Amino acid sequence: MSKQELPIVDAGVDASAGACCAPLVCEPLSEGEAAELAPLFKAIADPVRLRLLSLIACHEGGEACVCDLTTAFDLTPPTISHHLKVLRQAGLIDSERRGTWVYYWINPAVLARMSALIGPVSPALAGTA
Amino acid sequence: MSKQELPIVDAGVDASAGACCAPLVCEPLSEGEAAELAPLFKAIADPVRLRLLSLIACHEGGEACVCDLTTAFDLTPPTISHHLKVLRQAGLIDSERRGTWVYYWINPAVLARMSALIGPVSPALAGTA
DNA sequence: CGCCTGCTTCGATGAACTTCTAATTAAAGA
DNA sequence: TCTTTAATTAGAAGTTCATCGAAGCAGGCG
Numbered sequence: 001m002s003k004q005e006l007p008i009v010d011a012g013v014d015a016s017a018g019a020c021c022a023p024l025v026c027e028p029l030s031e032g033e034a035a036e037l038a039p040l041f042k043a044i045a046d047p048v049r050l051r052l053l054s055l056i057a058c059h060e061g062g063e064a065c066v067c068d069l070t071t072a073f074d075l076t077p078p079t080i081s082h083h084l085k086v087l088r089q090a091g092l093i094d095s096e097r098r099g100t101w102v103y104y105w106i107n108p109a110v111l112a113r114m115s116a117l118i119g120p121v122s123p124a125l126a127g128t129a
Numbered sequence: 130m131s132k133q134e135l136p137i138v139d140a141g142v143d144a145s146a147g148a149c150c151a152p153l154v155c156e157p158l159s160e161g162e163a164a165e166l167a168p169l170f171k172a173i174a175d176p177v178r179l180r181l182l183s184l185i186a187c188h189e190g191g192e193a194c195v196c197d198l199t200t201a202f203d204l205t206p207p208t209i210s211h212h213l214k215v216l217r218q219a220g221l222i223d224s225e226r227r228g229t230w231v232y233y234w235i236n237p238a239v240l241a242r243m244s245a246l247i248g249p250v251s252p253a254l255a256g257t258a
Numbered sequence: 259c260g261c262c263t264g265c266t267t268c269g270a271t272g273a274a275c276t277t278c279t280a281a282t283t284a285a286a287g288a
Numbered sequence: 289t290c291t292t293t294a295a296t297t298a299g300a301a302g303t304t305c306a307t308c309g310a311a312g313c314a315g316g317c318g
Contacts, residue, residue: 022244024179025186025235028201034176034183042174044247046276047163050153050170054163057154066295072157079277081296100285100294106154111247115151118173119244175306195265208307210266229264229315260318267312275304282297288290 023117040114043090048073049083056093056104063105152246169243172219177202178212185222185233192234 087093095104185193216222224233
């Protein structure tokens with residue numbers, strides 16, 4: 001389940017380059033870079049997916065079962081499943097089935113790259129991403 | 130022009146709270162917070178708008194005329210105008226007419242808040258936002 | 259005043275997205 | 289094996305969105 005659908009995580013912009021400022025404001029984004037980055041932001045540009053991401057990240061152990069997530073919304077399981085798929089295809093989360101339940105966890109690197117693109121990078125933390 | 134359409138810039142999450150980690154992973158986003166934050170990300174979740182933002186930010190003087198922006202795309206002026214309006218309504222940019230031309234510039238605070246939400250906050254820079 | 263240029267608004271169209279119900283797959287237990 | 293529960297996929301309905309052409313507004317200039 002976490003094997004296919006390889007994420008789109010290589011748009012020229014490297015967040016780890018100890019830059020003085022956000023890559024976005026250093027030089028204009030190319031058409032290709034923008035085309036690769038936009039879907040990442042589109043994936044979190046939804047209230048449900050934003051909360052899903054937060055719920056997963058905050059859950060103990062750093063991972064959450066779908067059953068934990070479904071109960072937090074007034075939405076049907078298929079809808080939650082759809083949103084989880086969008087997040088997974090963007091590379092923001094990953095999943096694994098263990099017995100009866102399917103667990104999801106966050107991919108912090110992708111989130112960090114997005115953050116670094118639009119905001120100032122701390123030289124101290126930039127190298128660790 | 131920069132008077133009406135007040136931006137949606139007050140979703141509970143404060144980026145300046147010297148947190149150890151991204152607010153997103155500290156505690157689950159409330160329904161209301163998610164509803165206020167999602168439109169911000171939706172505004173930059175488009176290749177054209179991502180490039181517009183970058184072009185404006187990188188332009189000398191920190192501001193760009195619409196005429197500079199339109200020529201960078203294979204799109205008609207109405208379409209560019211539409212995307213600029215979306216960015217402006219989200220509070221990410223602001224604009225002013227000076228004589229013949231209309232100039233746009235970035236609102237760094239909103240971008241910084243979005244960045245802080247999804248990524249690690251540097252204690253050093255966090256207070257300055 | 260009348261025209262021209264820069265930019266925005268309006269209205270329409272086709273594509274993409276969110277959500278649902280129904281059906282399907284996968285694992286566990288009687 | 290049959291049944292039950294967990295999760296996903298398939299298909300459809302309604303809505304939102306990106307884009308365009310046409311029209312409108314605002315400033316400069318003859």
